[in-house]
Amino acid sequence: MTSLTGIFSRKELKNEGKVFEPKPYSNPYVVGFGLGLVLLSAFLIMGRGLGASGAVSTVVAVGMEKIAPEHAAKNNFYKEYLGDGTTNPLKDWLLFEVIGVVVGGFISGSLAHRIKRTTEKGPNVSVRTRLIYAFVGGSIMGFGAKLARGCTSGLALTGGSLLSLGGWAFMLSVFGGGYAVAYFIRRQWL
Amino acid sequence: MMPYFKFDYFGFDFSLVVAFIIGIGFGFALERGGFGNARILAAQFYFYNMRVLKVMFTAIVTAMLGLFYFSWIGWLDLSLVYIGDTYILPQIIGGLILGIGFVIGGYCPGTSFVSASAGRTDGIIFILGIIFGVFVFGEMFPLLEEFYNSTNMGRVTLPDFLGLSHGMVVFLVVAMALGAFAAAEWGEKVLSKKSGRGVE
């Protein structure tokens, strides 16, 4: 049971008698500065920004090719991620980057004692409901990200700092869409 | 000259190593920011914790200023940095859909990976959701293709679009970000007094 006021799981951990308390999250501006430097180094070294959803597309496209090769070959969307067959589609920049993200998240979480098997949810919903919402939300997001050609990292963050028109239009729409429906699903979070 | 990769300082295989290292930095920063936690991310949409806005805009401002000044000094060839084409309608509609998914699911693709690696079950389920969503999009692609490729405006940037100098737009973005930060700080204070739901 999550306590009503605690956004952090500090109390829960104490109750379970753990020795380490999770540290509070860092100053958002300092984190943002750090994130900006990571993004900048991607620009300077690679000439491209960050991303996340592209890695999922690659995996889905490769999966489809394994299951139904003819079907995948007919689809322009999958083809874009499979390539012309001259290179292994899994040798993909974004895929390796995302593997790094998983590792980096784990390192940071371990250092701050924030690694924990749990489900993040508001106090008024069951774990089951929350997981259903997570799946539905993820599906909607996967669809939207592909339609927009990018996600929050690939389009809003990267396109935003490159001052791309599409990136900014996308970013404002994300916030717009979010705020428009936030009221209706407040039970999940508040 | 930067970007190094485009000037052949290293090959494709090494670029994957770079990808992994940059990814570690990315994941580390996201976790530090609390983005492995769906409640913090969702809080953005209920105004009681504006971390998403703060981290995201600080990152954008930092990288934007870096790009501007590196290019001004002459270390970076900005024209070689990849900027995706603008497809204005699909991107606006896609953004709205993604925003809805964000509030319902609690993550965006990048943060869900961090959340999964920090052991959050909802993060793992969310990733499965994304895979399913991409699959649905892929299967529907023949129907969507026309819309997906519509309103292509090419490589447009805000300076091109607004007819302002690059530096002017940089200044406006910085000013807007600082204004948003001030408003966010003020708003959080007011809301936490009211509801006792403050976060920091």
Place this chain on the structure above:
Amino acid sequence: MKEWFLKLSTSKKLAITAALLGVIAMFIGNPSNDNKIYVNAKEMALSTVKNQDKIEVITLADWLIKEKSDFTLVDLRSEKEYSEYNIPTSVNIKIENLLGSDLMRNEKIILYGVDDIASAQAWFVLKSSNYKGVYILKGGMNGWKKEVLFPTLAVNATPEQSSAFEKLKQISLHFGGTPQLASEGQTTTATITVKPNVQSLPKLTVPAGGKAVKKKKEGC
């Protein structure tokens, strides 16, 4: 001033720095002149003289048969010409779009046009913008047609020439060409290669524009 700055919280320091850089940026205006090019004239002249940057059509044909893929083949001709016939694996990029295309500075690029003129110009454009591996297909499409698609064997060929032609024939057939013997009295190449019969051009296996897509390199 310095003390005052140091006493501020980290967030405020960041904010002030950003504001300052933002204001300066406004006065700088545009950070770079995008039209600036760098020309190493000597290196360029040398490589032109030494013919290092030329690739024979037969060499290219050989690479394509072996499915070598460490290069990008660029067709500089018009869309119409490209859709009628193009060398397998090529991409159609017009000369004015070269710099904005997906071509990478560190990849091997082989250019061809109708003949050598467009590719020589494109070669200069790319070289002066710091593209490293730019090559010209010698003879362009005309050369390809003459040597690969419609090779001809002279009537009075020596046995060596004939055996070499047999090899050429295999290559030609691979690309759907029609190797032929020159009839007597006919100047060996002129009629066929300069004004090739469009019907006899090999049919494109992939519909124009729907070429095998290269793996998405950048973007989400």
